[in-house]
Amino acid sequence: MTDVVITVRGEHQALVAAELGVARVSVRLDGPERAGVVAQAQEIAADLQQELAAAETEGAITKWNSERVSVWADRPWNDKGKQLPLVHHASVQLVAEFKDFSALSEWISRASEREGVAVDAITWTLTKQTERATENAVAQGAVQVAIDRATAYASALGLANVQAVQIADVGMLSHEAAMKAPMMMQRGAAADMAGAPNFQLEPDEIEVSATVEARFHAN
Template identity: 50%
Template sequence: MSDVVITVRGESNARVRAEEAAVRVTVSTDGPARGPVVERAQERAASVQDGLVAHLRSGEVSEWSSARVSVWSDRPWNNEGAQLPLVHHAAVELSATFTDAGALSWWLGDVAESDDVQVTAVEWRLSPTTRARVEREVAADAVHVAVERATAYADALGLASVSAVEIADAGLLAAHPETPAPLGARMMAASAGGPSFSLQPPEIVVTSVVEGRFRAE
């Protein structure tokens, strides 16, 4: 039998407990007078920042920032179609990365007591070092799976040796891929849901899919 080209796909994944939580909150105020509205937003934001600084010093927060400050005004309309007096608004967006779920739960419970603070997002993730390590391990395992599949096909054909010709992320070996997969491993949360005040880090699923072309003889 002449040489045969075998094309296979290898997949692998790992489940790793999340290590960090990126949280975003918005402090927003409104009222009929611009000065007091802005002042109240600044005071409430300063209080939130003080809590973040305390957690940063204790090592429960790795970083925080005040992303954006917005001040604007509008004139709302009532149910009868009449335009009401001017209303002023102020908003301050803050973000922080927590490395301790217990500290995050306590902090969210504290800031949620104010009507001026809204928690807009809590995103669980791995640390950069862990993510890079796990992605390398999962990608290597996906290649091993592809080699094993190609070897099994070759054995079934009575061919003795298998050598790699091409290895690529899923979709890159196709002649006309419709939706090429991004390079490297894909990462997503294993579970999703709204933030609560008794938070447990979810598992992060790190997945790698590769395609390989092998020559068997």
């Protein structure tokens, strides 16, 4: 009897508690005098850098970095079409990866109360070790789903022997657009929260998913 070819797709996903919170904060100032704007931006950034360095020493932060100050100028227009005097701008961005979420909440609360400081985003993620382990487990789960599905199809046809002959990431066995698998989705952001009162950040769960395509012979 000729083997029956069965091609199936297997999907699996898992929700994992976030382990790290990455905060992106910017110092943005503007004014008529370049030197004053730059000096004020550098002063505020230096204070934030000192706080991050102290938090890193205490073990609340795994790593952080700060960009050099960016400076530019423009001449805005008013609502009557008149060009206004030159305005100078200065910006510094800081990125910090917290493993202590209470410390993250406290630092964001303090930082957002400062003039010229904006919280651009907070994203939640996993450590590399957890990410790799979860991706492997989810990929194995997707393969098992494909096996179970192919076995069910074969059983419906009265076939008992099922053997895998091909397995690949989704899109590689079909003519559909290829997609990555496993795929990690990071959710959670707090944008432009300057001036916000004290608050507690609630970390999102991280969804890790995988999809595979598999081809089996059954008889």
